[in-house]
Amino acid sequence: MAAIGEAPALFLRKATGLVKGWSKFDAFLYSFMSVNFVTLGLFFSLSVIGYVPAGQVLPALLISGAFITCLVVTYAGLISIMPRAGGDYVWQSRVLGGGIAFVLAVTGWWFILWYWTPIYASILNVEVLQPLAAFTGMDGLLTFLGKDIGLFTICVVTALLAGYLVSLGMEGYARIQKVCFYLGVGALVLVFLVMLFGSRAGFESAFNEEAANLFGTTGNAYRDTIAFAGGDAALPADIGLTPFFGESLLIIPFLCFWILWPNWGSTLYGEVRGASDFKRVMSGMMWGLWVTIAIAVVFLLLASKFFGWDFFNAGNVNFINYFYAYTDSPGPTPVWNYPPMLVGMFFHNDLIGALIILAFGAWFLGWAGTLFLSSTRVIFAAAFDRILPEKVADVSERRHVPVWALVLMLVPSLIVSAFYAFTTVFKTLILDATLVIAVTFLGTAIAAMILPYRKKRLYESSAMARYKIGGIPLITVTGALTALFLGYNLYKWLWPPLSEGNLYAINNADSLLFMGGMYLLAVIIYVVAKIVRKSQGIDLGAIHKEIPVE
Amino acid sequence: MKIFFVTDLHGSEICWKKFLNAGSFYGADVVILGGDVTGKAMVPIVQRANGTWEASLQDHRDTLESEDAIVEFEKRVMNRGYYPIRVSDQEYVAMQEDEVLVDKRFKEVMLDGTERWIAMAEEKLVGTGIRVIACPANDDMFEIDDLLSGAQVVETGDEDHPIQLGEFTMVSMGWTNPTPWNTFREAEEPELAKRIDTAIAAASDPETTIFNFHAPPYGSKLDNAPALNPDLTYVSGGQAIRPVGSTSVHESIKRFQPLLSLHGHIHESKGATRIGKTLALNPGSSYEEGILQAAVVNIDEKKRKVKNYQLVNG
Numbered sequence: 001m002a003a004i005g006e007a008p009a010l011f012l013r014k015a016t017g018l019v020k021g022w023s024k025f026d027a028f029l030y031s032f033m034s035v036n037f038v039t040l041g042l043f044f045s046l047s048v049i050g051y052v053p054a055g056q057v058l059p060a061l062l063i064s065g066a067f068i069t070c071l072v073v074t075y076a077g078l079i080s081i082m083p084r085a086g087g088d089y090v091w092q093s094r095v096l097g098g099g100i101a102f103v104l105a106v107t108g109w110w111f112i113l114w115y116w117t118p119i120y121a122s123i124l125n126v127e128v129l130q131p132l133a134a135f136t137g138m139d140g141l142l143t144f145l146g147k148d149i150g151l152f153t154i155c156v157v158t159a160l161l162a163g164y165l166v167s168l169g170m171e172g173y174a175r176i177q178k179v180c181f182y183l184g185v186g187a188l189v190l191v192f193l194v195m196l197f198g199s200r201a202g203f204e205s206a207f208n209e210e211a212a213n214l215f216g217t218t219g220n221a222y223r224d225t226i227a228f229a230g231g232d233a234a235l236p237a238d239i240g241l242t243p244f245f246g247e248s249l250l251i252i253p254f255l256c257f258w259i260l261w262p263n264w265g266s267t268l269y270g271e272v273r274g275a276s277d278f279k280r281v282m283s284g285m286m287w288g289l290w291v292t293i294a295i296a297v298v299f300l301l302l303a304s305k306f307f308g309w310d311f312f313n314a315g316n317v318n319f320i321n322y323f324y325a326y327t328d329s330p331g332p333t334p335v336w337n338y339p340p341m342l343v344g345m346f347f348h349n350d351l352i353g354a355l356i357i358l359a360f361g362a363w364f365l366g367w368a369g370t371l372f373l374s375s376t377r378v379i380f381a382a383a384f385d386r387i388l389p390e391k392v393a394d395v396s397e398r399r400h401v402p403v404w405a406l407v408l409m410l411v412p413s414l415i416v417s418a419f420y421a422f423t424t425v426f427k428t429l430i431l432d433a434t435l436v437i438a439v440t441f442l443g444t445a446i447a448a449m450i451l452p453y454r455k456k457r458l459y460e461s462s463a464m465a466r467y468k469i470g471g472i473p474l475i476t477v478t479g480a481l482t483a484l485f486l487g488y489n490l491y492k493w494l495w496p497p498l499s500e501g502n503l504y505a506i507n508n509a510d511s512l513l514f515m516g517g518m519y520l521l522a523v524i525i526y527v528v529a530k531i532v533r534k535s536q537g538i539d540l541g542a543i544h545k546e547i548p549v550e
Numbered sequence: 551m552k553i554f555f556v557t558d559l560h561g562s563e564i565c566w567k568k569f570l571n572a573g574s575f576y577g578a579d580v581v582i583l584g585g586d587v588t589g590k591a592m593v594p595i596v597q598r599a600n601g602t603w604e605a606s607l608q609d610h611r612d613t614l615e616s617e618d619a620i621v622e623f624e625k626r627v628m629n630r631g632y633y634p635i636r637v638s639d640q641e642y643v644a645m646q647e648d649e650v651l652v653d654k655r656f657k658e659v660m661l662d663g664t665e666r667w668i669a670m671a672e673e674k675l676v677g678t679g680i681r682v683i684a685c686p687a688n689d690d691m692f693e694i695d696d697l698l699s700g701a702q703v704v705e706t707g708d709e710d711h712p713i714q715l716g717e718f719t720m721v722s723m724g725w726t727n728p729t730p731w732n733t734f735r736e737a738e739e740p741e742l743a744k745r746i747d748t749a750i751a752a753a754s755d756p757e758t759t760i761f762n763f764h765a766p767p768y769g770s771k772l773d774n775a776p777a778l779n780p781d782l783t784y785v786s787g788g789q790a791i792r793p794v795g796s797t798s799v800h801e802s803i804k805r806f807q808p809l810l811s812l813h814g815h816i817h818e819s820k821g822a823t824r825i826g827k828t829l830a831l832n833p834g835s836s837y838e839e840g841i842l843q844a845a846v847v848n849i850d851e852k853k854r855k856v857k858n859y860q861l862v863n864g
Binding site: 008012013014015023026029030094170171175384385386458462466537538539542545547550 | 560564567568571572575576586590591592593594595596604605606608609610611626629630632642645646652653655656688689729731732733734769770771776777778782783784785786787788789790791792793815817820821822823824836838839840841842848857858860861862863864
């Protein structure tokens with residue numbers, strides 16, 4: 001019952017679309033699975049910290065988290081100002097113009113996903129299939145999976161799996177994702193408990209014994225692993241917080257591969273809404289980001305305690321050096337020292353080891369569906385804007401599958417996968433996959449910064465207009481900080497050239513040719529579309545022209 | 551003939567003003583508002599005992615201390631598609647407790663709003679040669695039909711009243727298949743199919759027929775909406791999308807094959823598709839942000855074909 005003096009509330013009538021928001025947990029879940037600790041974090045970002053021996057990962061993680069928080073606020077703000085718009089492409093089109101938006105969106109949300117296919121496949125291979133083959137004693141399969149043809153086969157399987165998950169639709173996939181979340185988190189808790197209560201000496205002994213059983217190693221495989229990586233002198237010192245800045249900042253461009261994506265997917269927003277919805281969108285992404293960071297901090301501390309910091313980093317460095325063909329041998333063990341596999345070895349029981357690996361596979365399955373989903377949305381949006389042919393937005397009537405959009409994802413993905421599997425140079429371009437999306441995000445951050453000034457009416461009609469810092473719109477401030485963060489990473493990725501010792505291995509001719517080719521392709525498509533549409537009497541420049549009000 | 555088609559303005563005054571200017575902006579011969587003319591919410595501006603006025607918009611409580619401030623606030627409210635109402639403390643509390651009072655007030659403000667819009671159209675478009683059509687749909691109460699059909703410049707149509715656009719016939723259908731909100735013009739699919747059949751009877755030649763059916767065809771990707779739980783919260787954080795259009799509409803398009811089929815209703819499902827030979831469009835709606843999403847369709851009258859089309863955000 002209302003009382004005099006209360007804040008006046010809206011009167012709503014029965015009308016279509018008046019939803020009541022959504023559960024914060026659901027919003028968190030999608031974000032949490034996107035900044036996937038196991039697939040993206042363990043596979044790469046936390047495996048390469050040995051390349052910055054004088055840096056510390058914990059401060060790098062906290063600093064990244066602080067800046068990515070700004071990215072979260074910026075995206076939540078854009079969602080509240082332009083809801084249901086379809087994300088980066090539409091936001092950028094409205095503020096920066098259709099041409100820039102098309103080029104940045106298709107490169108970041110479509111073309112570069114071709115390259116993510118073999119990365120997903122590599123993760124499936126080294127985190128699920130190879131450890132399973134090892135625990136189940138399938139040596140032939142293990143050997144096959146270690147070969148180029150094995151990796152290419154997994155690429156094909158991954159592309160088909162991602163395509164199948166798209167055809168399932170997000171509703172079906174969301175159910176799978178929820179099950180995967182509980183299974184994956186349950187397995188993670190188990191592994192953490194083992195790492196907490198198990199001793200390092202016990203692990204060392206178990207590793208030596210099981211490495212001999214599973215991979216036929218001789219002698220002290222634990223010590224040999226450290227020695228193979230160059231010994232303690234070449235590896236990071238103990239985990240800690242100093243230096244908080246300095247060399248630790250060099251780890252940040254590696255971490256982006258994993259934690260730059262809490263904003264993946266959240267583009268919906270209800271009607272007749274207010275600031276509370278902005279907070280709800282933001283909190284879903286924020287929890288996704290910071291719970292992941294908390295898990296990572298706990299894991300790293302436990303890894304240092306249980307595996308030993310030098311062994312943990314040595315196993316990773318050995319794997320990365322071999323995977324990217326910097327060395328001819330993988331070290332004492334032929335597969336990556338994947339932490340859940342190491343914990344599985346502690347049980348001295350292959351079945352338990354295999355079950356742990358399978359349960360951790362849920363982290364992959366609950367994440368793999370994100371590969372093509374966003375791409376199909378961008379392809380559709382570009383088709384509706386008449387930049388791409390109408391046909392590419394076709395959906396099969398019988399199965400509701402976006403056939404042409406999937407073809408445009410699958411076929412190039414397999415070509416890129418072949419390059420990835422059968423050449424060594426293509427594998428080393430892994431951070432291109434992050435860089436191109438970061439450029440897209442940079443475009444969005446810049447659009448967000450200037451939106452309150454370029455689209456004044458749109459901004460002022462939103463709940464975001466009330467949030468200011470020192471009189472400056474909050475979205476301008478967070479957009480600027482996001483741009484600063486992305487700019488730092490872009491600078492580090494691209495400078496100096498690899499020939500002068502670039503740590504991130506992507507400023508070289510192959511990498512620039514690959515990325516430049518994608519941007520060139522996007523520009524060509526846009527220019528051709530503009531010319532063709534003009535001949536048909538359609539002005540692509542008119543799509544976002546605002547009609548005068550008075 | 552160039553058609554400028556929008557839908558689901560839901561009371562957004564800024565969108566209506568843009569709509570009235572769209573004919574000259576895009577060089578269109580006719581501007582069409584396909585359905586859902588009226589707003590969904592009233593924003594009370596409550597006069598407190600001390601004489602000040604208070605209101606909340608987008609979760610923010612405002613104290614309005616002058617007439618200018620109130621007028622400015624009312625303008626903001628109307629631009630979002632809501633209706634501002636000035637009430638006393640006691641009236642506000644009474645309305646909170648009595649749905650009948652709320653319904654009565656809704657009816658008043660919606661009719662006032664529609665009358666004001668019609669007057670704006672008359673002022674703006676008389677003598678320009680640009681035709682303006684506004685049709686009611688499922689979210690519009692029946693009372694606005696008389697207002698629209700009584701207007702001079704604004705034309706309207708429904709299943710019993712097709713509209714001639716040169717030699718083309720536009721058949722309109724504001725009724726939709728059932729929604730979770732139990733709105734004014736909803737019917738189960740069999741009944742909707744009958745209504746559609748009645749409407750189509752006025753059209754003879756598919757090549758010169760345009761459908762203006764508010765509900766999009768089922769499974770056409772013009773009808774994708776976030777799935778809802780029974781308590782009207784989003785399933786899976788809004789990521790789960792379902793087709794919610796009408797099977798009767800789909801069937802009628804497939805069967806009759808009109809030249810063009812214009813739709814709305816599902817705001818987040820902007821798109822274009824072909825159903826057989828028919829081009830079906832849903833420009834979507836961003837009325838609350840004041841963005842006028844629209845379809846600009848160029849028809850070759852001689853060849854009786856859609857020459858080109860474009861979905862724009864004006």
